[in-house]
Amino acid sequence: xxxxxxxxxxxxTGKGGTGKSTISAAVALAAARRGKKVLxxxxxxxxxxxxxxxxxxxxxxxxQLLPNLYSVHVRPREAMREYALMILKYETLYRLAFENAAAxxxxxxxxxxxxxxxxxxxxxxxxxxxxxxxxxxxMVVLDAPATGHGLTFLSVPEVFLRLVxxxxxxxxxxxxQALLADPERCSICIVTLPEEMPANEAIELDRAxxxxxxxxxxxxxxxxxxxRFSPQEVASVTRGGPLLTAAGEAADNHESRAALCRHYEGxxxxxxxxxxxxxxxxxxxxxxxxxxxxxxxxxxxxL
Amino acid sequence: xKPLEGRKIVCCVGSGGVGKTTTxxxxxxxxxxxxxxxxxxxxxxxxxxxxxxxxxxxxxAETLIDxxxxxEAKLTVRGEMWAMMLNLKRxxxxxxxxxxxxxxxxxxxxxxxxxxxxxxxxxxSLEYIAMEKVLELYxxxxxxxxxxxxxxxxxxxxxxxxxxxxxxVLDNNAMRIVLGxxxxxxxxxxxxxxxxSGLVLRTxxxxxxxxxxRDLAAFMMAFEGMYEGFxxxxxxxxxxxxxxxxxxxxxxSPNPLTTQEALFFHRALERDGIRTxxxxxxxxxxxxxxxxxxxxxxALREALQLxxxxxxxxxxxxxxxxxxxxxxxxxxxxxxxxxxxxxxRGVPLFTVPRLRKDVHDLAGLWQIGEYLGGE
Numbered sequence: 001x002x003x004x005x006x007x008x009x010x011x012x013t014g015k016g017g018t019g020k021s022t023i024s025a026a027v028a029l030a031a032a033r034r035g036k037k038v039l040x041x042x043x044x045x046x047x048x049x050x051x052x053x054x055x056x057x058x059x060x061x062x063x064q065l066l067p068n069l070y071s072v073h074v075r076p077r078e079a080m081r082e083y084a085l086m087i088l089k090y091e092t093l094y095r096l097a098f099e100n101a102a103a104x105x106x107x108x109x110x111x112x113x114x115x116x117x118x119x120x121x122x123x124x125x126x127x128x129x130x131x132x133x134x135x136x137x138x139m140v141v142l143d144a145p146a147t148g149h150g151l152t153f154l155s156v157p158e159v160f161l162r163l164v165x166x167x168x169x170x171x172x173x174x175x176x177q178a179l180l181a182d183p184e185r186c187s188i189c190i191v192t193l194p195e196e197m198p199a200n201e202a203i204e205l206d207r208a209x210x211x212x213x214x215x216x217x218x219x220x221x222x223x224x225x226x227x228r229f230s231p232q233e234v235a236s237v238t239r240g241g242p243l244l245t246a247a248g249e250a251a252d253n254h255e256s257r258a259a260l261c262r263h264y265e266g267x268x269x270x271x272x273x274x275x276x277x278x279x280x281x282x283x284x285x286x287x288x289x290x291x292x293x294x295x296x297x298x299x300x301x302x303l
Numbered sequence: 304x305k306p307l308e309g310r311k312i313v314c315c316v317g318s319g320g321v322g323k324t325t326t327x328x329x330x331x332x333x334x335x336x337x338x339x340x341x342x343x344x345x346x347x348x349x350x351x352x353x354x355x356x357x358x359x360x361x362x363x364a365e366t367l368i369d370x371x372x373x374x375e376a377k378l379t380v381r382g383e384m385w386a387m388m389l390n391l392k393r394x395x396x397x398x399x400x401x402x403x404x405x406x407x408x409x410x411x412x413x414x415x416x417x418x419x420x421x422x423x424x425x426x427x428s429l430e431y432i433a434m435e436k437v438l439e440l441y442x443x444x445x446x447x448x449x450x451x452x453x454x455x456x457x458x459x460x461x462x463x464x465x466x467x468x469x470x471x472v473l474d475n476n477a478m479r480i481v482l483g484x485x486x487x488x489x490x491x492x493x494x495x496x497x498x499x500s501g502l503v504l505r506t507x508x509x510x511x512x513x514x515x516x517r518d519l520a521a522f523m524m525a526f527e528g529m530y531e532g533f534x535x536x537x538x539x540x541x542x543x544x545x546x547x548x549x550x551x552x553x554x555x556s557p558n559p560l561t562t563q564e565a566l567f568f569h570r571a572l573e574r575d576g577i578r579t580x581x582x583x584x585x586x587x588x589x590x591x592x593x594x595x596x597x598x599x600x601x602a603l604r605e606a607l608q609l610x611x612x613x614x615x616x617x618x619x620x621x622x623x624x625x626x627x628x629x630x631x632x633x634x635x636x637x638x639x640x641x642x643x644x645x646x647x648r649g650v651p652l653f654t655v656p657r658l659r660k661d662v663h664d665l666a667g668l669w670q671i672g673e674y675l676g677g678e
Binding site for chain 2: 015016017018048087088093146159163164165166167168195196197198200228229233236237240241242243244245246247249250251252253254256260283284285
């Protein structure tokens with residue numbers, strides 16, 4: 001099976017606030033450094049990756065962030081329009097059918113139509129070829145929505161095909177489903193934190209993803225603390241008198257976070273049959289390009 | 304919490320992972336300690352917290368926290384502490400059963416192919432059902448205060464406008480007109496439902512196939528006659544949420560992304576004419592420098608020597624590094640708390656320090672309650 005870095009689509013999922021965008025950016029950067037041409041697709045309401053590299057937002061146009069590294073924000077309304085136009089060919093027909101109250105209703109009511117067209121757009125990028133018939137992108141990184149929603153997002157083809165079996169959308173959803181299920185071409189990663197809720201969600205997400213037979217990528221344990229002091233050291237510094245109160249508290253804080261981290265790392269290793277990659281907590285006053293660079297080096301081995 | 308005195312409904316809002324459930328449970332516990340019959344309505348609590356609240360996985364039933372559990376945690380509750388976990392599917396089914404005109408109508412809806420997808424996956428569905436539940440619990444008169452732990456919506460507008468969005472799906476005039484021929488054919492029972500007609504319908508059908516449109520028409524037909532009731536209750540919910548009986552508590556962590564989200568929520572509330580009652584910032588890193596003492600390498604070495612602790616394996620260096628790191632975290636957190644304070648001038652702000660362990664029991668909730676001015 002090819003290494004994640006050699007797959008065409010890398011999906012980054014996990015609970016909200018665990019650092020999915022950071023990991024997406026870092027995966028993309030690590031791949032770009034190895035000479036891959038990479039596109040990051042963001043599908044959540046607010047675009048973040050370009051900002052992490054200190055660049056203005058890309059919006060719905062593909063923009064270059066660094067050599068070999070590009071990003072794009074996939075939004076439902078624009079994706080719907082582009083998609084509809086691809087099929088309908090005529091702007092007038094599109095307006096007639098889609099820019100009216102009934103269609104707006106239809107967009108709300110149809111099962112996850114917004115997700116369908118966004119996923120369709122990501123798929124279109126992943127499958128896009130240049131004039132010479134080569135793939136336009138070596139790798140597409142999908143910064144997916146948070147867990148519950150993320151799973152819904154990835155299950156969209158399946159759910160959709162249950163309800164609808166004809167038409168161009170159904171055809172594309174079948175192709176997307178095949179790509180998402182193919183371990184040769186796709187890898188689905190999970191990001192989590194050493195805390196109860198994110199860890200539990202990662203465990204559930206892993207189970208749900210494996211049940212649906214999505215190709216299992218690494219589990220990134222983000223913001224990890226490594227132990228730095230022995231219990232004896234913490235005890236002696238804490239009892240070391242008023243001059244060492246601050247240092248004792250800091251050491252104790254550090255060790256309690258390291259202990260939590262150790263605990264959840266153990267739980268995750270026992271329950272999630274994926275490669276676990278620890279990403280160290282970064283003490284940055286400004287979390288930007290430099291931080292992403294550090295993260296990308298920390299995860300390089302796993303790619 | 305002072306700003307919440309006299310409120311019957313408390314909505315804890317904010318992005319996911321900021322400790323909303325914990326805050327909601329802590330506020331309910333504080334109210335119960337003060338002698339109120341308090342209920343916390345949670346959406347997706349952490350397992351251990353759910354366990355300590357005595358909640359079972361499937362939920363959807365009000366559960367009184369056993370006073371003996373509270374006694375074990377050395378808590379004397381003068382009122383009652385209740386908890387409930389909202390089950391989306393079950394709540395929708397109950398709602399349909401309660402409001403259908405006949406049992407047949409209820410069954411027709413529950414059996415509809417689209418109903419399940421719509422009730423569980425439709426945008427705003429969870430928010431809507433949570434509000435319906437709050438209204439129901441409030442109207443029952445069994446509780447003095449209901450604390451709602453809102454779904455981890457990424458968007459404030461999803462929450463505030465959920466009733467509108469859901470009502471729009473249940474009955475939409477424009478769609479009725481488009482689907483008119485299908486609906487009519489169905490009503491007269493000639494053919495169950497006619498083939499899609501009209502240009503708009505035909506175009507939409509090119510995307511999804513005509514089966515889906517038939518299902519949609521069947522769904523709208525099944526709901527016929529129930530819409531008015533839904534509309535009325537949605538209006539009641541809206542009126543209740545913007546009345547002084549309800550207090551909105553913004554919950555956030557000192558992370559720039561979540562404080563941005565909290566401020567966004569605050570502005571969305573303001574636009575709807577709702578004032579934020581209080582802000583809670585969870586997990587604020589305490590600054591170790593508040594104790595004073597040496598914070599550079601040379602001074603730390605000296606302090607270790609004075610305390611007769613051997614500086615083995617670069618202990619002083621490790622301490623110095625740790626102090627610096629935590630000072631950075633404390634500075635970053637302080638910056639965010641100040642930003643919130645400046646922007647939300649006049650809104651009472653409470654900070655809860657980062658505790659040494661995750662909070663997942665009643666004693667921990669009480670500890671948090673104290674930071675929220677529970678006493």
